[in-house]
Amino acid sequence: MKISMRRSSRGGRRAAAAVAVGAVLALTATACGDDGSGAGGDKGDEGSGKGEITFWDNNTAVRRDIWMEIIKDFKKKYPDIKVNYVGVPAENVQSKYDTSIQGGGLPDVGGVGAAMLAGIAAQNALEPLDARLEKSSLNGKLNEGMVESVTAAGGQEKLFTIPTSASNGVLYYRTDLFEAAGLDAPTTWTKFYEAADKLTDRDKNEFGYTIRGGAGSIAQALDAMYGQTGITEFWNGDKTTVNDPKNVAALEKYVALYKKDTPEADVNNDFTKMVAQWDSGKIGMLNHNLGSYQDHVKALGVDKFRGLANPTSDDGTRVQVSNPVDGLALFKSSKNKTAAWKFIEFAASHESNSKWNESAGAIPSNTEAAQDAWIDEAEPTKLAAEALSSGSTKIVQLPYYLPDWNTISKADNEPNFQKVLLGKMSAEEFLDTVAEQLNTAQAEWTAQQG
Known part of the structure; x- marks a missing residue:
């Protein structure tokens, strides 16, 4: 690429x-x-x-x-x-x-x-x-x-x-907090989860990570899923890989961070609230994109944080969604x-x-x-x-060419992702719902192309 x-x-x-x-x-x-x-x-x-x-x-x-x-x-x-x-x-x-x-x-x-x-x-x-x-x-x-x-x-x-x-997905992390805790940079998913846990002290209102639960949450969740599993294709024939069992397991692990290593308010946070919270609080890591870099510079200066490409697997493979x-x-x-x-x-x-x-x-x-x-x-x-x-x-590669893509990945399923965070819907049920809608949209698009 x-x-x-x-x-x-x-x-x-x-x-x-x-x-x-x-x-x-x-x-x-x-x-x-x-x-x-x-x-x-x-x-x-x-x-x-x-x-x-x-x-x-x-x-x-x-x-x-x-x-x-x-x-x-x-x-x-x-x-x-x-x-x-x-x-x-x-x-x-x-x-x-x-x-x-x-x-x-x-x-x-x-x-x-x-x-x-x-x-x-x-x-x-x-x-x-x-x-x-x-x-x-x-x-x-x-x-x-x-x-x-x-x-x-x-x-x-x-x-x-x-x-x-x-733009591009970026894992921002607080270098000062990592150094104080004796942690390595979160360059792999293993190090990411280790840091999220070690940097959390709920009694002191300190958290290892902030998760996006409001508007724009689906793309971030997909990035975490595919990044962990190493699946590199969105489609397997005419069916999406979104609800592949490996992706289901990866999403389960990711959403388990909510309220354990993240603030409870994250369930409603869009990117502006999430970024502001990270810039002003004691949170170790934030997934966003290049667009918030200058916000972090203004809030923290250039010495207290870094922005890395998304974590790799332990063997060094990096996968991310478009x-x-x-x-x-x-x-x-x-x-x-x-x-x-x-x-x-x-x-x-x-x-x-x-x-x-x-x-x-x-x-x-x-x-x-x-x-x-x-x-x-x-x-x-x-x-x-x-x-x-x-x-x-x-x-x-996400299917931006589908006229229904933005609706499926936002309005139709962001409320369901919040249900997953709150334990009211399973990760499997959520991904099966998304997959069904995507498979239908793909079939309709294919038919229209003749």
Whole structure:
């Protein structure tokens, strides 16, 4: 598995059947029909290239400030274009897009990550961007693997979003607490569980780990499952491996940490609450992604924590699930597509893309930005890129191409995962439920492809 930092050619992109970047899906899909109109039959308009456009940020809780800075820079270059910023919490963004597709009120530009891309594209709401990129100053300056991945994730062999960043699963740990306890870095799952137990003293409100029980919990649970079992394929034929007995046992071991080595409040924690809790308390370890790195730096400084690639098995094998590439999409209903595209180009350009990813601690999509000095100074980002480039990390590719993926992996099953944590549902029953839904969605998708 490699993450390519070379410049891409459009011909090369089309020739590849599937390329994974970092921890993202790359699966080839056949094209679906498209009559050229947007959601509700609104084809939109190219517009004058001036005036107002609306931009929806798909993670306002942690990225508002950097987007406001980029919008300010954009205004200096394009004084005739006003960008109306609308921040949407990450946990609400899919439902907001779905509601607006049906009822109107979509933005001109919106943040659309690979995990929800197929579902929105299937509703005919997004403008294909292949031709625009061909003529753009961005052509040849975007990470080839990221472009391949979002193209495949859209499920129609079309480019529906311009990639801006790739993240990766990271195990953050408090170096000061580990040193005081005489513990080795949690580089293996054995050391991880040992540390979680040894660093916990409930009477002192000290815990070895914080587990994600609220929004976004499923991806983290899958990462822990596959990481422990070493299973490297999400599908075995037309059936998912999610409920493989090895995965069931791994999930049982993982959720057993809850309330034993974790705070009880974790059952309701989304990533913002989980990160804030780790930054302010006495908790040894946190699983998140590169996106929270700068939060930890601000709260703890660079000397009290490190961020490592996910733990390996005792024999050194590292397996992790894919993390979706984030990107910017142009909506078909936009009445000013020319101005909207200028904003996307600007946001993905060298300076803006570098600035955004440095703030987020993520891997830039712009190949020039990926060479900037801050990459070497942000250790988790550097280590993540190295782990993915080495070929030693095995990636379980999640099926982002399924229009139902985001719903299955979030709204349908996050409440059930909380039941598992609370002992009201078994790990086996939970994974069997997820597997049944995934197998059905895969069968429907396969049938639609003919």
